Amino acid sequence: MSHGQEQQLERLTFFSDAVFAIAITLLVIEIHVPDPEGRGDAAWMEALGHLVPHFLGFVLSFVVVGALWAAHHRVFGMLERFDPAIVWRNLALLMSVAFMPFSSALMSTHPTERIPEMFYSLNLFIAGLLQWRLFRTALRAPHVRADVADADIAAMRRRTLALPLMSTLSFALAFWIPGPSNLPLVLMPIVVAWFARGGFRRRATSTASTG
């Protein structure tokens, strides 16, 4: 890899990290400090109780954006060559990630309404599609490091289907049963963790065999 190419790839990665980090940290900004009318413990417990959907929304969105970052981190760790074609595909993914603080706040503020719920799922669906599109381009044969096993690339590609799938499920669920429509998204961490653990185990094996 030429020095210039390595630098270009590093800087793209770096910029992406910064956008992921800012989007994930801005999630908290839309949780506003309550100002209960009465004072005392009961008033406070009630006020904080009203914020529970916000806290859950924060955790859910943090895990989703965290998963998107972790996948980005793993895929770009496999790359060796900078391909200019990924610049705008990457920016498109980052745009959908940067939009998450709004979608997340919208859903958290109105947890029983189906339109905000569906809007949130749609944001995640688009992010999932753009991630899939970016990784498909990035993981093309000449860009990947020689020591990365084909099985790892295949596993990564399968993994990328989790988000579009679960967000479609959540979108559909929100349409019919607004209440617990977050369930597929709440299950996301488990699905992602399952893929991740599977992927990591395979990778450890392949690293051991090549190392």
Next chain:
Amino acid sequence: MSHGQEQQLERLTFFSDAVFAIAITLLVIEIHVPDPEGRGDAAWMEALGHLVPHFLGFVLSFVVVGALWAAHHRVFGMLERFDPAIVWRNLALLMSVAFMPFSSALMSTHPTERIPEMFYSLNLFIAGLLQWRLFRTALRAPHVRADVADADIAAMRRRTLALPLMSTLSFALAFWIPGPSNLPLVLMPIVVAWFARGGFRRRATSTASTG
């Protein structure tokens, strides 16, 4: 390149990346969660409908700041020497970029008024000028890597004229026909993409011939 010089260039690039990343992610902050009086799907669709100018403004500004970053990324990838003269020229460009969340929110909140429209165009025009000024200094002969073709530098310089041109057009259009004055800016991605694709193709050729 001495170790110290390389570090100084890297850190300047890094700081710039961070400012670009923050400005691009803060664009979403001015989109506030609506609180429709009535509940139900119709009220929600209307409330989200009112936010459409904000969504479009977010996409447009994200693409413009993204294009400014992508150009910065490409130009600094061509450099080899750190020139102290670029420190403040770079900070000036970053200032105009850091101001974008305000201009973008101003325009999106009042999409049919010509003054906010012109203010937005003016911000982009200044950013375009400062970018042109920075790149002119940065791309001077002794700073550029030996393996960068002269044609690439020339292409980059032409590319830099897109933003001042299109924002002037948009400013003028806003003065006479406030409504669709964003059109030249909406076309920006196409213009930039056209330049970019041309540049990338040339670059791929030159890399192949030198590599």
Next chain:
Amino acid sequence: MSHGQEQQLERLTFFSDAVFAIAITLLVIEIHVPDPEGRGDAAWMEALGHLVPHFLGFVLSFVVVGALWAAHHRVFGMLERFDPAIVWRNLALLMSVAFMPFSSALMSTHPTERIPEMFYSLNLFIAGLLQWRLFRTALRAPHVRADVADADIAAMRRRTLALPLMSTLSFALAFWIPGPSNLPLVLMPIVVAWFARGGFRRRATSTASTG
């Protein structure tokens, strides 16, 4: 260390730095500019006087997040191998850090109420636990650089107990005596500094002996 592994570790560190940096800088965002009804010095001194709990809260939270970053910085400086198992343990710690701007604002806005006080202590307690859990995994034998002394690792592990301890103390104090319940947290810098100085001294010694 393979090139790929080093890169993965670097990028994880980098992403963490960005989240720490954003969380620590967002602490100021919840301090709102006052608008005193009367003008003149007296009105202003009173208005700024009302903000004193916010200023103190900002300093306290800045020091706590700064200490969490400094510890992260030191521990990851000891590592040589990237272990995929730290990805989500690290994200969990970052989640509790990204939540600090809310907890800090909640406590600062209502400095005499015990529930906000206890909420803040709870956030710190969770952050302390997650830090302890991350470091326990990260500092396992095969990941640590050969030139790091066992005494340094042991010192680091002891250090990590400061935050859970002091936040538990603060939580209990807030329950019984809401007023000065911040005291253990105010003492945190001293405790952390004491640990830090001890650690740094030991480290300097070990570096000197290996260098």
Next chain:
Amino acid sequence: MSHGQEQQLERLTFFSDAVFAIAITLLVIEIHVPDPEGRGDAAWMEALGHLVPHFLGFVLSFVVVGALWAAHHRVFGMLERFDPAIVWRNLALLMSVAFMPFSSALMSTHPTERIPEMFYSLNLFIAGLLQWRLFRTALRAPHVRADVADADIAAMRRRTLALPLMSTLSFALAFWIPGPSNLPLVLMPIVVAWFARGGFRRRATSTASTG
């Protein structure tokens, strides 16, 4: 320089860059989009006219934080060894920088009141002192790269006195003549530029003689 030490220094620099970048970009957040009652050009020009102090405050604070970053960038570019003693001195400087968005908004919102003016000057004065303290420790003999000329270090130390001096002047001026008390701060860029240019020229000479 050992690999670990270089990494520690790099990461500290990196974290500082991120905090500088976020603080400088958050400056725009306190400029709120106006909503003039009447529509039409006149109403808009008036509304934007009211924001002029905010725009000027943004530019001034951007330049001051930019200058603090540029100085940090230059000093850390001279370093070779990581000294744990700079960790907290650096965090203290960053705390005063992270506080700037509040001070800047406070001053800009009330441009004719002397208390906000003095508060802003005080913030800058503290930042200046903490910068001076950090650089004094950082630039001690064993930490500086061998190829850095003593004259450069001396120039850097003189440079660091500009901010405490000018902010004291501005503080005093605000006490007696609230109106144009920003003048010394407005002159800051010139003073800093003068120091900077002097420093850069000397540095170019020393680089040429060692290179």
